[in-house]
Amino acid sequence: MPDKNVLIIGGGVAGLTAAIELAKLDCHVVLIEKEKSLGGHAGQFTCKATDECAKCGACIVEEKIDMALSHANITIYNQARLAAISRKDRFAVTFFTEKDAEQSYDADAVIVATGFQAFDPVDKPFGYKRFEDVITNLDLEKKLRHEIEVKRPSDGITPEKIAFIQCVGSRDSSVNHLWCSRVCCGSALRMANLINTRNKNTEISFFYIDVQTFGKDFQFYYDRIRDRIRMIRAIPGDVFRTPDGQLKLEYYLPSEGKQIEELFDMIVLSVGIIPVGTADGMMEKFGLEQPKTGFPDEEFMRPVAGLFAAGTSKGPKTITEAVADAGRVALDVVHYLQKQ
Ligand code: SF4
Ligand code: SF4
Structure with missing residues (x-):
């Protein structure tokens, strides 16, 4: 889908997984991350192997970071923050990069993968x-x-x-x-x-x-x-x-x-x-109320066509669950884009 643009908000393991899966299908992905480094909380986790692997999933994060950084269809902005977003046929997005430079981007779909606090x-x-x-x-x-x-x-x-x-x-x-x-x-x-x-x-x-x-x-x-x-x-x-x-x-x-x-x-x-909030007030920009549990899940996003959520931003998940969820959301995004 070379003519489709997707914005991903959040560079934790779910955001990175969704970016990679969409990039493999030739979507152009812009990923914005508010921190200096990628990986989110899980990027700080230790390997818990003793005499054998403890299957904690921490090493998946490193792997996803390397894959996302090296993929030609993915552009990553660290220390970036969303400034404005509106939707007509597409999402018109403005964000500030690390050096306070203003960037504009037209996205066909947006994935909120802002993780947890x-x-x-x-x-x-x-x-x-x-x-x-x-x-x-x-x-x-x-x-x-x-x-x-x-x-x-x-x-x-x-x-x-x-x-x-x-x-x-x-x-x-x-x-x-x-x-x-x-x-x-x-x-x-x-x-x-x-x-x-x-x-x-x-x-x-x-x-x-x-x-x-x-x-x-x-x-x-x-x-x-x-x-x-x-x-x-x-x-x-x-x-x-x-x-x-x-x-x-x-x-x-x-x-x-x-x-x-x-x-x-x-x-x-x-x-x-606990929930991270709503991505720089983005939900409010679409007129969505705060989700009841604080975690903006699929049901909550549904009123806005083209807006998706992935990973722990929707509720607590292990690393492997967040990866699986993000892969599934990437497919939902592709199905949505195919219908456009
Ligand atoms: S899943 Fe990876 S990080 Fe976790 S214990 Fe096994 S080798 Fe270490
Ligand atoms: S996973 Fe265990 S420690 Fe964490 S909230 Fe549930 S019961 Fe409590």
Whole structure:
């Protein structure tokens, strides 16, 4: 389809996948990404292989970046932001590039692939941003990329005890985020497995409500790790710092009906996936109201012909699910363009 132009907003794994699939079918694709680098959150994730691949999907992102950058039908603008968009026969798009140069583009279809934002746990009682040794799962992903043995952020010692706290900002009525973020159980258990392999003397405790086993490979890793970490079904409470620099976690154990205090050297908060908003107010430009869940899905986009959404912008997904979804959306776009 050499005479068709598609704009993709977002250079994470879904945006890149959709761009590649459309480019292979000879569409011209312009992809705009607001950050300096491509890959989105998943581009920061670590490989979680131990003696074998953990099937986390992180390496797919690198592969997609290389393919998109080298494809002649794809033009990528980093640090770009949408300025205006309107629709008559086609979408008339204006955006600013990295150097504040204004660019115009006429697109036959637009895919919103703006990904997600991570829940900010600063207002939760776990001491994030108050205590250096309380980090998020995304912080840990970056740490594991650079450290063989995991070290405590405050003083660089090897932690003897690490606690993972699950469902931070997900399935949480106090912040009106009732959904499960789908990826954090899998990602935390894979990272726990990696730490267990690298830090031989570190004990890992996993505080959870339920373990969600999304993805066909998950159960294998869950069975593998569950005997090597302390799985604690509990309701975590406040975190305090003791005078000698440890973290005291209070938690309620429903099975025993009692409140417990326990010391840890590091705490990892598995933060939820929350909607990123609506791409520089783009939905409002088309007169679309805010989606009820905050995630603009297909149903929500339907009133505007030629407007599509892909990947985690529509709701929580693993990397492989986001790739599969983006491939399917690329086909929907092609079918739409064929009818034009
Ligand atoms: S899927 Fe994950 S664990 Fe396997 S090689 Fe790729 S990055 Fe490593
Ligand atoms: S995937 Fe696990 S940690 Fe994440 S929200 Fe769902 S149950 Fe909670």
